[in-house]
Structure formats: structure tokens, C-alpha cells
Amino acid sequence: MALSERSSVQGSVKEVLREFQVSFFALTRLPSFPWTFVEKDLQSSGSSELISQVLKQFPPSVRYRRLFLSQLIRRLEASGCEPLDELYDALAEVVGAEETMECYKSYLLPAGGAVSLMENIALISEGTTGLVTWEAALYLAEWALENQQVFTGRTVLELGSGAGLTGIAVCRSCSPKRFIFSDCHSTVLQKLRDNVRLNGLSEQTTPAVSVEKLDWTAISEEELREIGADVIIAADVVYDPDIAGSLAKLLSIVLRCSSAEGLPQVFICSTIRNLETYGGFKQQLEAEGVGHEVIPAPVNHVFPYNRQSAIELIKLRR
Known part of the structure; x- marks a missing residue:
């Protein structure tokens, strides 16, 4: 041969x-x-x-x-x-x-190593969906790996981090300056902290990482300014019409929190399970004066998930 x-x-x-x-x-x-x-x-x-x-x-x-x-x-x-x-x-x-009820899942990264997470076996546990990794999180992580320049040297805030897959992948591969994971459910936050530590990330590492409780209905514009995020990301947070309005208002506030470098970049990735719910969220964004553009799908298939699902990544703008 x-x-x-x-x-x-x-x-x-x-x-x-x-x-x-x-x-x-x-x-x-x-x-x-x-x-x-x-x-x-x-x-x-x-x-x-x-x-x-x-x-x-x-x-x-x-x-x-x-x-x-x-x-x-x-x-x-x-x-x-x-x-x-x-x-x-x-x-x-x-x-x-x-x-x-729990097990490890590991998601191999193209440059070597893996994101390892402790996740729940049940899709819904303790009244929350945040203890497992959903398809939109994998999709967003793949897009981030192809667009690392969006995150390099930036302060990144993730809304509804869940088990932590997207954020940890960004921290391991995209060289952000600082990364803030956030959620509001106490059990999710504890699991998230465990997974962040499992992957060797902390306030003392590079990037500096923190896990914060963030209530979309209560956070103020001042608090968002203090965070000082250059980039905001979220995956699979548009599934409940009852919280879509709160999220739209929060994102409107986010886009008013300009820094010396200009407006933060905001990316929302969603699995479209219900057209009415997803369309309603976009209408509420428009009512808040927030527009959007659809971002092309990632080219490289890095993680295993159902690619027949309807997933859309949008970038918000004022």
C-alpha cells in the first residue's frame, strides 16, 4: 500500500x-x-x-x-x-x-479536551429544564467555535446557562476576558457551579469565571451596567410564553447599556418547538424597539444532536 x-x-x-x-x-x-x-x-x-x-x-x-x-x-x-x-x-x-438520576456527559472539543458535565437523566427534574443540555445550547456552542473572534478578549454574560455546556465551551476555546454564567433556579445554580469547577474554571482562572443568580424580572439597568458585558448569549430560553415578555424587556434594557466600545452584541439561539410562542417572543422584542437578524448556521458538526430540529440563532439590534 x-x-x-x-x-x-x-x-x-x-x-x-x-x-x-x-x-x-x-x-x-x-x-x-x-x-x-x-x-x-x-x-x-x-x-x-x-x-x-x-x-x-x-x-x-x-x-x-x-x-x-x-x-x-x-x-x-x-x-x-x-x-x-x-x-x-x-x-x-x-x-x-x-x-x-444523574450521570456524566462529555462533549469532545475540536482542539482537544472535552466539556464534561453532570446532568440529570430526566429532561424535567425538580420543576426545571435546566439540569440537562438542550439542542440549541449545542448549536450555539458550535457557532461560537466557528466565530471565536466574537468572544476573544470580551466580557460575556450568558442568560439561562443551565448545565453550562455553551459557556464552558466558549471559555475553553474562545479566550474571553471574563465569563458570567447566570440562572435563577437554586438547584440549577448549584449544579452549574459544580460543572464549572469540574471543568477547572473559577474566578482565579483565565478567563475569570463567576456564576450568578439573575432574575430577569428584578435586575436593574444599573446592575447590568456593573456587569459590563460586551457580549450576551442565551440558548433555549424562549420556550415559555409566560416569561417571554420579561426576557424581551430585559434584552431591551441590555441594549441600552452601552459601553465605551458601543452596544453589546446579543445572540439568542432557540429550538422552535412552538411557532406561536417563538413568534410571540419576536413580536414582544419589536414592541420593545428591538430588531433582529438571523445568523447563518454553523458549518462544522462538532457535537451530536438532532439536526432535524428547527433551530434559529438571531442577533439583536436597536
């Missing part, structure tokens, strides 16, 4: 390996896995080093690991290959393990 062909094959193997790791760490649906590659790797190497490597990272949920290992062993048996003892041992460890 020519050197160029060998390099091409090696490159393809690395791409598939990364796809496998990305899918596993983010708890992607099992049918989407590159199973054939994994089977061939185990058969040819005679080692479960690949599986061991990922299972030793921040572990996904007990149920997910059990389903994954059971599926892999079944596929190996069906192909006539005797599964390795290490796979049976790994399955035995999780068969009797206690299920919990």
Missing part, C-alpha cells in the same frame, strides 16, 4: 474512532454508532483497549453503559467472534449497579 493510501486509511480510522468516542460520551442513541468499525477493531486487535479507554472516563449512566455493552457483546457473538473477557467483566460491573 502506498504511503498516501496508508495515511488516508489511518485518517479514516481516526475519524471513525472520534465519532465513536463523541457518540459514547454524549450518550447518543445506540443505533447511530459505527458498530462495524468497533467490531473489526476488537477482532483485529484482540484487545478491548478502546472500550477500556472510554469506560474509564467520566462514566455515562449505568443504564446506558449496560445497554451499550450488551449490544456490543450481542453483535460480536452474532458475527462469530468470541467477545473478550474484559467486556463481560465491564458488563458485570454495571448489571447490579444502582441507578441514579
Whole structure:
């Protein structure tokens, strides 16, 4: 095999390996896995080093690991290959393990490393949706990775940070000067603080990071000026018509809080689940004198999520 062909094959193997790791760490649906590659790797190497490597990272949920290992062993048996003892041992460890409501998810970054988060298994828990990562947060993070200049050297405020995926990705990859995570639910804030620490971020790091309680209905223009954000971002915060009005008023105040460099840049990313709710939010923005433009979608697919969902990123303007 020519050197160029060998390099091409090696490159393809690395791409598939990364796809496998990305899918596993983010708890992607099992049918989407590159199973054939994994089977061939185990058969040819005679080692479960690949599986061991990922299972030793921040572990996904007990149920997910059990389903994954059971599926892999079944596929190996069906192909006539005797599964390795290490796979049976790994399955035995999780068969009797206690299920919990929380698990780790890790989202691999293009430049290396990962954003690792403790998230809830249930989409809605303790009366909030903020304990899991939603699709718009992944979409916004992908856009940020392609537009790092928007955040470099800036003070960034994130509204409704939830589990923290977008903000941590920006801090790890986009070199902001300062980043303020915010939310209003006490349980979400505690989980957010834990996830920020898990990823090695704090007031003493670069960038300097803080986690703040921010009530959209109570924060004043003076308080927003004190924050001094150059860039404001939010993902999946337009889902409840009862809070859309408060958010529109807050964003109107934000755009009045000009700095020496001019108006802050404001980006809102939304999964459009209900056209009436989303359209109503835009109407309330217009009523507050706030216009918007739709920003093109990110080109590179970094994180696994349902790309059939209707997601829109808008930039606000006065």
C-alpha cells in the first residue's frame, strides 16, 4: 500500500474512532454508532483497549453503559467472534449497579479536551429544564467555535446557562476576558457551579469565571451596567410564553447599556418547538424597539444532536 493510501486509511480510522468516542460520551442513541468499525477493531486487535479507554472516563449512566455493552457483546457473538473477557467483566460491573438520576456527559472539543458535565437523566427534574443540555445550547456552542473572534478578549454574560455546556465551551476555546454564567433556579445554580469547577474554571482562572443568580424580572439597568458585558448569549430560553415578555424587556434594557466600545452584541439561539410562542417572543422584542437578524448556521458538526430540529440563532439590534 502506498504511503498516501496508508495515511488516508489511518485518517479514516481516526475519524471513525472520534465519532465513536463523541457518540459514547454524549450518550447518543445506540443505533447511530459505527458498530462495524468497533467490531473489526476488537477482532483485529484482540484487545478491548478502546472500550477500556472510554469506560474509564467520566462514566455515562449505568443504564446506558449496560445497554451499550450488551449490544456490543450481542453483535460480536452474532458475527462469530468470541467477545473478550474484559467486556463481560465491564458488563458485570454495571448489571447490579444502582441507578441514579444523574450521570456524566462529555462533549469532545475540536482542539482537544472535552466539556464534561453532570446532568440529570430526566429532561424535567425538580420543576426545571435546566439540569440537562438542550439542542440549541449545542448549536450555539458550535457557532461560537466557528466565530471565536466574537468572544476573544470580551466580557460575556450568558442568560439561562443551565448545565453550562455553551459557556464552558466558549471559555475553553474562545479566550474571553471574563465569563458570567447566570440562572435563577437554586438547584440549577448549584449544579452549574459544580460543572464549572469540574471543568477547572473559577474566578482565579483565565478567563475569570463567576456564576450568578439573575432574575430577569428584578435586575436593574444599573446592575447590568456593573456587569459590563460586551457580549450576551442565551440558548433555549424562549420556550415559555409566560416569561417571554420579561426576557424581551430585559434584552431591551441590555441594549441600552452601552459601553465605551458601543452596544453589546446579543445572540439568542432557540429550538422552535412552538411557532406561536417563538413568534410571540419576536413580536414582544419589536414592541420593545428591538430588531433582529438571523445568523447563518454553523458549518462544522462538532457535537451530536438532532439536526432535524428547527433551530434559529438571531442577533439583536436597536
